Amino acid sequence: MHTLDCCGGLNNVDFSEMDVTFMKDVLNHINLHDSSFFVAVIAIIFNPFFWNVVARWEHRTRGLTRLFGSPYVACYCLGFVIILLNVYRSHSMTVAMKAQARWDMLERTDVFCAGVALMVFGTVLVVSSFLALGFIGTFLGDYFGILMDERVTGFPFNITENPMYWGSTANYLGLALIGASPIGLVLTGLVAVVYSVAIRFEGPFTEQIYEERSHRSKRE
DSSP states (O other), X not given: OEEEOTTSOEEEOOHHHHHHHHHHHHHHTOOTTOHHHHHHHHHHHHHHHHHHHHHHHXXXXXXXXXXXXXXXXXXXXXXXXXXXXXXXXXXXXXHHXXXXXXXXXXXXXXXXXXXXXXXXXHHHHHHHXXXXXXXXXXXXXXXXXXXXXXXXXXXXXXXXXXXXXXXHHHXXXXXXXXXXXXXXXXXXXXXXXXXXXXXXXXXXXXXXXXXXXXXXXXXX
């Protein structure tokens, strides 16, 4: 790729090399051996793994529904567990960020403002997604056999198919920028990767659930 220099000439710019240099600079400012970092990593990876495994088990066996006597009660209980796990994940990430040094490169007003903007945007995505889906729809109600009448296509789903996930990621990135935290950037990157993997499993499986309902309706 080329860019114009101040004299109008062309300079070759290797952006891949710039990315590598940036990542090396980030890693030089963090301690990957700190225990709080490992706790945060475990929390980030465990949460979506847990709710996907439990929800698929429920869909296959109706174990939670039988235990609680109602799919609605079972879904609410799982939802509250997921909320508690996410609160702990946020807490562990905050502890990891506070435990490690800030990065002078991020100690700037424009970076701070960008962080605030990201947190506002992320909060809007999360809250509007929850309002559009409701508690049951947000916390895997379709795995409990509680299906929505039709697909939600309004805001924020007209922006992204997974506003809850990407809104949360934006919040974590904003928090890392506000705190000038290099470890926060690394953990946010891990959140994005884990959510991307979760989406690959959840999306097709959810579509399969609704297709099964459609086939049953046609037979009836």
